[in-house]
Amino acid sequence: MNEVTQVLLYALVAGFSPLAFLAILAVLGSGHGRVNGSAFGVGFLLGQSLSLAVILAFGVATVPNPDRNHPTFTGILELLLGVAMLAFAWQARRPRDPLELKQESRSSALLARLRDIRARTAFMFGFLLGIGGIKRLTLTLLAGTTIAVGGFSTSEEVGLAAVYILIATVLVWAPASVYLVAGSRADAWNASAQAWVTANQRRATVLSTLVFGLILTGHGLLSLLTS
Numbered sequence: 001m002n003e004v005t006q007v008l009l010y011a012l013v014a015g016f017s018p019l020a021f022l023a024i025l026a027v028l029g030s031g032h033g034r035v036n037g038s039a040f041g042v043g044f045l046l047g048q049s050l051s052l053a054v055i056l057a058f059g060v061a062t063v064p065n066p067d068r069n070h071p072t073f074t075g076i077l078e079l080l081l082g083v084a085m086l087a088f089a090w091q092a093r094r095p096r097d098p099l100e101l102k103q104e105s106r107s108s109a110l111l112a113r114l115r116d117i118r119a120r121t122a123f124m125f126g127f128l129l130g131i132g133g134i135k136r137l138t139l140t141l142l143a144g145t146t147i148a149v150g151g152f153s154t155s156e157e158v159g160l161a162a163v164y165i166l167i168a169t170v171l172v173w174a175p176a177s178v179y180l181v182a183g184s185r186a187d188a189w190n191a192s193a194q195a196w197v198t199a200n201q202r203r204a205t206v207l208s209t210l211v212f213g214l215i216l217t218g219h220g221l222l223s224l225l226t227s
Helices: 003-015 018-028 033-057 066-092 098-114 119-131 134-148 154-168 170-226
Strands: none
Touching: 003 134, 003 154, 003 170, 018 033, 018 098, 018 119, 018 170, 033 119, 033 134, 033 154, 033 170, 066 134, 066 170, 134 154, 154 170
16 A cells, blocks of 8 residues: 555545534524525635644654654554554444443534534634544654654655545535535435434444444555565
8 A cells, every 4th residue: 555545544534524524503493594504614624634734744753764663653553553543433323322322422412512603613622633633643743743754755755644634524614514505404414414414323333333433454564574
């Protein structure tokens, strides 16, 4: 798997985020969808862009000997993330316990709060969500390191970074763009999409986590064995 394909894979894994999709749908249904959705989308894009730019800037320093250490470094990170995703998928197949139900109710409460939000708060929440948790940060680290030590020209690095950002944030900027153009005409679609995602979030998350976990684990092991 070459560097471009690796970066595209990381972008796809990062981009499939039901929570981010539900969050933008909730913000678009706040009654000020164009303003709040745009603020959230811009914040999300900036958060993802900033985290990748920082990693790119220090990519070579993070891997002191790129030619020798890069495959091992990324292989270890891919393997750890892949195993963690498989463990999550395995655990999620079981019936939900009271703690998981409590966490789901907290997520529902958060989404309800997003329906009554101002533009500044939407921007800040989108920015923090764009930087991400452990999963998104790890994938951004993998993508940034792969780009930084891949032997690309400056223009190629910028282009590949832009492609990563666009794919990794598509579930946020795409609905925001549709609503920006369609306005209240998209309310019916937004409500039906939110209802569908809410009803199928757990199933989609488990399935995608299992698939991407297997891919990352397999590629991580292959990288370690051949490095």
